[in-house]
Amino acid sequence: MNFQRSEALFRRANDLVAGGVSSQIRRGERPVPLFFVRGKGGKLWDADGNEYVDYVQGMGPNIFGHAPDFIIEAVERDMKNGFVYAGQFERELEVAELALSMVPLGGLVRFASSGTEIDQLVLRLARGYTGRPKYLKFEGHYHGWTDTVLYSVHPPLDQAGPDDAPVPAGESQGMAPGSANDIVIAPWNDLATLEEIFEREAGQIAGVIMEPILANTNCILPKPGYLEGVRDLCHRHGSVLIFDEVITGFRVSAGGAQALLGVTPDLATYAKSMAGGFPIAMLVGKPEIMKLVADGTVYHGGSFNSNVMSVAAAHASLSHIAADPDGFYRDLTDKGLQLMDGLRSAARRAEADLLVQGIGPVFATSFTTKPEISDYREQARYCDEAKHRKFVQLMLENGIRLATNGRWHMASTHTGEEIERTIRAAEKSLRAL
Numbered sequence: 122m123n124f125q126r127s128e129a130l131f132r133r134a135n136d137l138v139a140g141g142v143s144s145q146i147r148r149g150e151r152p153v154p155l156f157f158v159r160g161k162g163g164k165l166w167d168a169d170g171n172e173y174v175d176y177v178q179g180m181g182p183n184i185f186g187h188a189p190d191f192i193i194e195a196v197e198r199d200m201k202n203g204f205v206y207a208g209q210f211e212r213e214l215e216v217a218e219l220a221l222s223m224v225p226l227g228g229l230v231r232f233a234s235s236g237t238e239i240d241q242l243v244l245r246l247a248r249g250y251t252g253r254p255k256y257l258k259f260e261g262h263y264h265g266w267t268d269t270v271l272y273s274v275h276p277p278l279d280q281a282g283p284d285d286a287p288v289p290a291g292e293s294q295g296m297a298p299g300s301a302n303d304i305v306i307a308p309w310n311d312l313a314t315l316e317e318i319f320e321r322e323a324g325q326i327a328g329v330i331m332e333p334i335l336a337n338t339n340c341i342l343p344k345p346g347y348l349e350g351v352r353d354l355c356h357r358h359g360s361v362l363i364f365d366e367v368i369t370g371f372r373v374s375a376g377g378a379q380a381l382l383g384v385t386p387d388l389a390t391y392a393k394s395m396a397g398g399f400p401i402a403m404l405v406g407k408p409e410i411m412k413l414v415a416d417g418t419v420y421h422g423g424s425f426n427s428n429v430m431s432v433a434a435a436h437a438s439l440s441h442i443a444a445d446p447d448g449f450y451r452d453l454t455d456k457g458l459q460l461m462d463g464l465r466s467a468a469r470r471a472e473a474d475l476l477v478q479g480i481g482p483v484f485a486t487s488f489t490t491k492p493e494i495s496d497y498r499e500q501a502r503y504c505d506e507a508k509h510r511k512f513v514q515l516m517l518e519n520g521i522r523l524a525t526n527g528r529w530h531m532a533s534t535h536t537g538e539e540i541e542r543t544i545r546a547a548e549k550s551l552r553a554l
């Protein structure tokens with residue numbers, strides 16, 4: 122495979138765009154961060170004319186694959202009447218109605234434009250509602266790139282503190298020095314340690330935020346009873362429980378992880394899979410908490426919030442799903458599980474230590490001899506990241522594009538033939554490793 126045109130464009134990009142990329146994770150693609158000219162359904166084509174089956178899918182948003190016709194039609198229809206009103210329009214309400222009919226939590230919504238922003242709002246709201254200064258996040262969980270939250274996502278273990286008493290480890294230079302003071306870090310999937318932390322921080326924790334399925338670290342599922350335990354601890358200690366469903370929302374089921382796992386939080390955030398690839402985010406919350414956003418006590422704004430294109434795309438997406446939610450998610454899940462099984466079989470044939478973990482619509486691969494990875498520290502200790510990076514590159518050279526962080530996103534338009542092609546490429550790549 123030839124990457125000459127992408128290489129030339131990336132050289133030019135480095136003189137124009139810092140690092141040649143607009144989001145840092147994109148810089149990790151090898152042999153070169155690619156330039157694309159087109160995507161449709163499960164496939165992508167790069168500037169050299171190479172074709173890929175794509176499992177990056179925009180890092181999750183493209184739940185229907187690239188450029189779905191029904192989204193294009195809806196956006197074209199509505200955008201003829203204007204792009205940004207800085208005012209209200211009825212379609213917004215239709216999206217809110219659709220979303221609230223699917224999400225178990227219910228209550229009121231507020232729209233924003235990205236997952237990072239909506240996670241800022243939800244933490245501000247938790248503090249505003251409880252009057253407490255701190256919030257608790259878990260190691261291995263990602264909630265955007267701002268100063269408030271870019272701690273202990275994937276920290277080097279020598280900076281992360283003891284296993285049962287993790288400390289906030291900043292992931293970037295330049296963050297506000299005081300921002301770590303108001304964060305409490307906990308190991309996920311460990312109720313006993315969380316209970317101790319709650320005792321220690323009595324009356325200090327406004328809210329607990331988590332990815333209810335840990336999609337940003339090896340797609341780890343919560344242990345049985347864990348989410349219920351966290352919910353009960355939160356309520357006993359007067360803290361709000363926040364699910365960051367930016368990845369899981371509208372991806373793992375119509376009602377997200379909370380519907381799939383049967384635990385309802387107090388507040389939940391959504392973004393990626395909500396609008397078929399268009400930028401939109403949403404906070405859903407109980408009315409008694411959301412009333413602080415409603416009356417402006419907790420401030421939230423944004424010029425691009427509920428712009429006409431994103432709202433049209435969200436409306437088309439959610440309507441498409443709502444027409445047959447069971448069928449839609451059964452099919453997406455079946456496809457994902459078929460691929461996961463195929464990858465496991467390919468790994469057995471190639472005698473590779475590939476672990477495939479997750480639930481179908483989203484899953485992860487890693488190289489480890491462990492039968493399961495159940496928290497961030499296990500991931501850091503027992504998974505061979507360099508080997509996985511090499512695997513991602515080999516897959517690319519075999520026509521399959523994977524995210525460098527090991528997360529796979531299924532699209533409803535991935536075909537059986539594409540899945541078969543992926544499994545063949547995986548076996549070839551694993552043998553070459």
Ligand SMILES: Cc1ncc(COP(=O)(O)O)c(C=O)c1O
Binds near residue numbers: 180236238263
């Ligand atoms: C769980 C989770 N929350 C929040 C975010 C931030 O969303 P965005 O990239 O739209 O700002 C991400 C992005 O990957 C995410 O995975």
